[in-house]
Amino acid sequence: MSPDKITIHDIARILNVDSSTVSRALNDSPRVTEKTKNRIIAKAHELGYQRNDLASNLRKNKTNTLGVIVPRISRHFFSSAIAGIEETSYNLGYNVIICQSLEQLEREHNNINTLVANRVDGVLVSISMETKNYEHFEGLRKRKIPFVFFDRHLDIPDTSSVLIDDFQAGFDATEHLIIKGCEKIAHFSGPMHLEIYKNRCEGYKAALLKHDMEFSEELIFSSRLMEQDGVDNVNKIIELPYKVDGIFSANDVAAISALQQLKRNGYKIPEDIAIVGFSNEGISAVIEPSLTTINQPGFDIGKRAAELLISQITNSNKNFINEKIVIQASLVERDSSQHNMAF
Amino acid sequence: MSPDKITIHDIARILNVDSSTVSRALNDSPRVTEKTKNRIIAKAHELGYQRNDLASNLRKNKTNTLGVIVPRISRHFFSSAIAGIEETSYNLGYNVIICQSLEQLEREHNNINTLVANRVDGVLVSISMETKNYEHFEGLRKRKIPFVFFDRHLDIPDTSSVLIDDFQAGFDATEHLIIKGCEKIAHFSGPMHLEIYKNRCEGYKAALLKHDMEFSEELIFSSRLMEQDGVDNVNKIIELPYKVDGIFSANDVAAISALQQLKRNGYKIPEDIAIVGFSNEGISAVIEPSLTTINQPGFDIGKRAAELLISQITNSNKNFINEKIVIQASLVERDSSQHNMAF
DNA sequence: AATAAAAATACAATCGATTGTATTTTTATA
DNA sequence: TATAAAAATACAATCGATTGTATTTTTATT
Numbered sequence: 001m002s003p004d005k006i007t008i009h010d011i012a013r014i015l016n017v018d019s020s021t022v023s024r025a026l027n028d029s030p031r032v033t034e035k036t037k038n039r040i041i042a043k044a045h046e047l048g049y050q051r052n053d054l055a056s057n058l059r060k061n062k063t064n065t066l067g068v069i070v071p072r073i074s075r076h077f078f079s080s081a082i083a084g085i086e087e088t089s090y091n092l093g094y095n096v097i098i099c100q101s102l103e104q105l106e107r108e109h110n111n112i113n114t115l116v117a118n119r120v121d122g123v124l125v126s127i128s129m130e131t132k133n134y135e136h137f138e139g140l141r142k143r144k145i146p147f148v149f150f151d152r153h154l155d156i157p158d159t160s161s162v163l164i165d166d167f168q169a170g171f172d173a174t175e176h177l178i179i180k181g182c183e184k185i186a187h188f189s190g191p192m193h194l195e196i197y198k199n200r201c202e203g204y205k206a207a208l209l210k211h212d213m214e215f216s217e218e219l220i221f222s223s224r225l226m227e228q229d230g231v232d233n234v235n236k237i238i239e240l241p242y243k244v245d246g247i248f249s250a251n252d253v254a255a256i257s258a259l260q261q262l263k264r265n266g267y268k269i270p271e272d273i274a275i276v277g278f279s280n281e282g283i284s285a286v287i288e289p290s291l292t293t294i295n296q297p298g299f300d301i302g303k304r305a306a307e308l309l310i311s312q313i314t315n316s317n318k319n320f321i322n323e324k325i326v327i328q329a330s331l332v333e334r335d336s337s338q339h340n341m342a343f
Numbered sequence: 344m345s346p347d348k349i350t351i352h353d354i355a356r357i358l359n360v361d362s363s364t365v366s367r368a369l370n371d372s373p374r375v376t377e378k379t380k381n382r383i384i385a386k387a388h389e390l391g392y393q394r395n396d397l398a399s400n401l402r403k404n405k406t407n408t409l410g411v412i413v414p415r416i417s418r419h420f421f422s423s424a425i426a427g428i429e430e431t432s433y434n435l436g437y438n439v440i441i442c443q444s445l446e447q448l449e450r451e452h453n454n455i456n457t458l459v460a461n462r463v464d465g466v467l468v469s470i471s472m473e474t475k476n477y478e479h480f481e482g483l484r485k486r487k488i489p490f491v492f493f494d495r496h497l498d499i500p501d502t503s504s505v506l507i508d509d510f511q512a513g514f515d516a517t518e519h520l521i522i523k524g525c526e527k528i529a530h531f532s533g534p535m536h537l538e539i540y541k542n543r544c545e546g547y548k549a550a551l552l553k554h555d556m557e558f559s560e561e562l563i564f565s566s567r568l569m570e571q572d573g574v575d576n577v578n579k580i581i582e583l584p585y586k587v588d589g590i591f592s593a594n595d596v597a598a599i600s601a602l603q604q605l606k607r608n609g610y611k612i613p614e615d616i617a618i619v620g621f622s623n624e625g626i627s628a629v630i631e632p633s634l635t636t637i638n639q640p641g642f643d644i645g646k647r648a649a650e651l652l653i654s655q656i657t658n659s660n661k662n663f664i665n666e667k668i669v670i671q672a673s674l675v676e677r678d679s680s681q682h683n684m685a686f
Numbered sequence: 687a688a689t690a691a692a693a694a695t696a697c698a699a700t701c702g703a704t705t706g707t708a709t710t711t712t713t714a715t716a
Numbered sequence: 717t718a719t720a721a722a723a724a725t726a727c728a729a730t731c732g733a734t735t736g737t738a739t740t741t742t743t744a745t746t
Contacts, residue, residue, distance in 0.1 A: 054461070058731050118397070119397055283625060360695075397732080
């Protein structure tokens, strides 16, 4: 009977009014009288009308949609950040399109193109491990699409970001191991062109320095921090001519696979080697021994990032660019770091 | 200098051709000569032109976008299903919009409205725990938007779905416990109005029946299978006047929290109580003892579901409705079920 | 060179909603 | 009741791309 895609024109025809009146009625404009408003709304409901956002957004040149690009949604940190982003967006009337770069630069490129083609009002990004330059973000800027980095960011001038203090967190993690009595601490780092890993590593070095401990390039293992990397790193550590008794890993995934590989090789954790991870993945509390790690409050970070982005969208004239928000990260002390209880 | 949002009209004006020619050139139509095509493409590139998909999709009445609704993306099963969906979609030229219902019916409703408003070409759904009726899906049907359920489905006539054989999996899990020597097996079930939990429970019953074991309503614990539920269920089990020596949980989350709660109470797993979970979350392999569980191949399920949906979109005339695809699920035998090694 | 056929391009309507302006209708006031 | 002011509604352009039809240009043939 009625067409399956109802438009305001259908409603207008049926009720003998103009489509502009229908549009205004459905948008609760004061220019339409209550009476006709009610007639129109009732009829729209009766016909199961659902606005075509493509048309609406095209005309308004505003989609009320945010794009989010993350390496992968299956990581606890990212899915909780997304939960935070969605919470804020939902409350402020924005939709969210989620894209995964799968740690690949090319896909990150494609993601941005898709988001631009869909005319999102702004973009939230945590970059892939392959991302070194930022030309694709310059494309966003040229199109005046605001974007905010969270966690994994690039050091681009005049760009906003929501971060934790990776230097401090790296320092805290390392110092914690030192206080627990570790004397030879290895560090698992990610790709060094990423600010977060660079900063965590600097924090590691600073802690060593403060406690007059020798720093050795040999004890820094840079990788993509995947499961296999933790295993590989451990295999190298075992072969070293001296004893390593502490590991600070820049993520939990590598920390956990290292922990397991050490156990397989007969090492006792934390007695022989203490371990501190990074991110507080759900698995960290459950593994045995439970993993001491840095808690990154993903939900909060997501919330704050979305708030910042939306404020930039709303006040596009004002100078909200280049705001850096630093969220508190904290050490979660568990069993894997209780190395030397001699105090 | 140049406006930040370039349109085909800008390009047309600059090159003194018609915008229709620009459109055809950029879409590689044979109606435009190679020479002008090249001029247009070069200029488009130079200006950083990016098609406005809102306009394009509006005109074409096709968005090449699929909507996905899942309870939450942080669950391993759902994020791997999404990975599968994206793989297929990406290859076939579709974008994906991901929505989370957060297990709430109201949000599932909103998700559908958003997807309809954005005129997605089809929808993939795994329903929330609150979802009992299906009026919101009838809305999709009325609008001729095809949809496919995966995993958590409703038993609606003439609807396609991609599932595992929950009955068989429930049977296998339970029989596995029986074979391992368990004599009193409890079952943690989800909301019984969900087909998957109903079927897993039926499988449980069937296995008991086959092995002449008594079935007792008292040993079925129905909940939302969250972390706390596993703890609560264990507390009830401990209080029973007889000994339970096996648990088959319809998801891993409850299985794991139960396992931990049992350990806290001094029970040995699997010697005192054997446990089998469901879904094979990443954590299950890592916990101690490692959890025997049913592996649900999320990636495959996602792939197949997306393929099925896209085939329905493509052949909208043909009768592809009401296709049920059953994916093989299999028991992953680990330590938590090695109860009685007396054979 | 004339002309038909074919190729290339231009014209114009359209998708569905929004919004500034114009017109009609209602209300209030003298 | 006439008329100005205000309220309600209609008209028409617009967002940017697509696409059927019409027109112009090119090519081929005699």
